Amino acid sequence: MAAVGATATILAIAAALAWPMLASWLALAMSVPALAMAYLALVKARMLEFCPEVLGGDVILPRNQRPQDGVRLLLPLQFSNAGYADGVVEWIAVRVTVDGRTDASLLLGPVAEVDMQRFIQAKRQLEENTIEPFTRFVLEGRRSLAKFVLFDHAEKRRRGEPLLLRPGRYRFELFIKATHSRQPKLERTFEHVIEQKHLEDYCAGASVYLINYDISLHGVRRSLAGAEWLPRARSD
Numbered sequence: 105m106a107a108v109g110a111t112a113t114i115l116a117i118a119a120a121l122a123w124p125m126l127a128s129w130l131a132l133a134m135s136v137p138a139l140a141m142a143y144l145a146l147v148k149a150r151m152l153e154f155c156p157e158v159l160g161g162d163v164i165l166p167r168n169q170r171p172q173d174g175v176r177l178l179l180p181l182q183f184s185n186a187g188y189a190d191g192v193v194e195w196i197a198v199r200v201t202v203d204g205r206t207d208a209s210l211l212l213g214p215v216a217e218v219d220m221q222r223f224i225q226a227k228r229q230l231e232e233n234t235i236e237p238f239t240r241f242v243l244e245g246r247r248s249l250a251k252f253v254l255f256d257h258a259e260k261r262r263r264g265e266p267l268l269l270r271p272g273r274y275r276f277e278l279f280i281k282a283t284h285s286r287q288p289k290l291e292r293t294f295e296h297v298i299e300q301k302h303l304e305d306y307c308a309g310a311s312v313y314l315i316n317y318d319i320s321l322h323g324v325r326r327s328l329a330g331a332e333w334l335p336r337a338r339s340d
Contacts, residue, residue: 178253181251198279216237217251238254271299
């Protein structure tokens with residue numbers, strides 16, 4: 105095979121020198137398999153990688169039975185791994201910015217995972233349906249996983265300013281840190297408008313749902329099969 109390859113190479117070079125026009129065709133013919141091999145190498149490398157992704161966009165303000173706990177956010181999140189290798193999701197966080205005031209942005213960290221079935225059965229209030237603390241978890245290759253994560257002020261223990269609700273446009277930036285990267289990565293950015301009616305419902309002890317209808321959380325919907333997910337529309 106080596107001899108045949110060497111002979112073919114010598115003949116190709118000789119033909120290229122004899123007929124310059126043939127050189128361009130040979131270059132094109134050799135570039136096509138090279139491109140195909142590069143593509144196959146890229147696909148193979150991706151198959152062996154851990155490629156986590158996070159899909160989210162809905163925000164729930166759960167009923168606040170204890171005002172001293174402050175405002176906390178409940179986010180339904182769908183984690184998926186596009187690669188074939190297993191990996192670990194080490195850390196997630198949400199940065200909240202109100203009305204574009206980046207100087208007053210707050211970083212919220214995960215404090216618990218919520219059993220959504222029991223949360224709905226408990227009339228949408230946080231009782232004995234949280235798993236604390238929220239810890240890292242394994243995400244297997246080519247698998248998806250739905251989680252309902254409760255976020256609180258990451259710097260509360262450092263006497264940072266709590267999250268205070270007021271009417272305005274809220275931007276949520278979702279970060280993830282996994283074993284495939286050294287630094288946290290911004291995965292999703294979405295916005296919601298909180299109106300005065302939302303604040304009145306929240307202060308009256310009701311859970312407030314901010315739904316992003318542009319995003320479909322299939323894994324979340326499947327995990328809640330048979331349970332009520334969204335509040336039912338009021339009939340006149």
